[in-house]
Amino acid sequence: DAGVIQSPRHEVTEMGQEVTLRCKPISGHNSLFWYRQTMMRGLELLIYFNNNVPIDDSGMPEDRFSAKMPNASFSTLKIQPSEPRDSAVYFCASSLQGASNQPQHFGDGTRLSIL
Amino acid sequence: GESVGLHLPTLSVQEGDNSIINCAYSNSASDYFIWYKQESGKGPQFIIDIRSNMDKRQGQRVTVLLNKTVKHLSLQIAATQPGDSAVYFCAENNYGQNFVFGPGTRLSVLP
Numbered sequence: 207d208a209g210v211i212q213s214p215r216h217e218v219t220e221m222g223q224e225v226t227l228r229c230k231p232i233s234g235h236n237s238l239f240w241y242r243q244t245m246m247r248g249l250e251l252l253i254y255f256n257n258n259v260p261i262d263d264s265g266m267p268e269d270r271f272s273a274k275m276p277n278a279s280f281s282t283l284k285i286q287p288s289e290p291r292d293s294a295v296y297f298c299a300s301s302l303q304g305a306s307n308q309p310q311h312f313g314d315g316t317r318l319s320i321l
Numbered sequence: 322g323e324s325v326g327l328h329l330p331t332l333s334v335q336e337g338d339n340s341i342i343n344c345a346y347s348n349s350a351s352d353y354f355i356w357y358k359q360e361s362g363k364g365p366q367f368i369i370d371i372r373s374n375m376d377k378r379q380g381q382r383v384t385v386l387l388n389k390t391v392k393h394l395s396l397q398i399a400a401t402q403p404g405d406s407a408v409y410f411c412a413e414n415n416y417g418q419n420f421v422f423g424p425g426t427r428l429s430v431l432p
Contacts, residue, residue: 248422248423248424248425262419307353309370311367314364315364
């Protein structure tokens with residue numbers, strides 16, 4: 207079974223550039239989550255969607271960050287303009303919404319380095 | 322705010338021994354808990370979960386114990402193998418979809 211698929215796996219870019227991270231959730235899962243992981247802060251929830259609708263974006267650090275989910279099988283997380291402090295590993299996860307107590311399944315992440 | 326696991330300890334065990342990884346949670350209303358394993362360069366992988374109406378659940382070589390009285394969760398790995406080396410996270414959930422993740426414990430398996 208295909209898990210959560212993220213692309214690219216690695217991204218290195220200069221500060222000020224736009225960065226777009228992509229995620230394909232597990233087929234049939236209708237909740238999607240974006241996380242950021244750093245050594246200092248661990249795993250932080252940025253935003254999550256239910257049925258393609260953003261539910262909670264309180265974890266999005268700044269207006270430079272935006273996320274979209276145009277359909278059930280695709281989501282993007284965009285940073286514009288990027289800054290060195292955005293360097294981290296960004297994870298996407300999906301789960302079944304509506305059923306209580308369901309685990310989230312993670313992709314292998316995008317390692318982002320902003321120079 | 323509520324938090325799960327305030328420290329990142331490292332646990333070293335001999336291959337073949339049993340491992341016990343601990344996690345303290347602070348939200349007494351949390352009703353669902355998960356243990357994840359994260360290997361280098363990969364995302365967290367679901368290992369086992371437990372609901373608050375249980376105090377023990379067993380999987381293949383793993384057991385999760387929940388002590389709601391002291392708000393403590395543990396993961397026991399039997400006959401630890403080199404492939405078990407990873408960072409282990411506990412996560413708690415309170416009737417919602419947001420999980421709070423702990424900082425993790427690094428497990429090193431010694432030959």
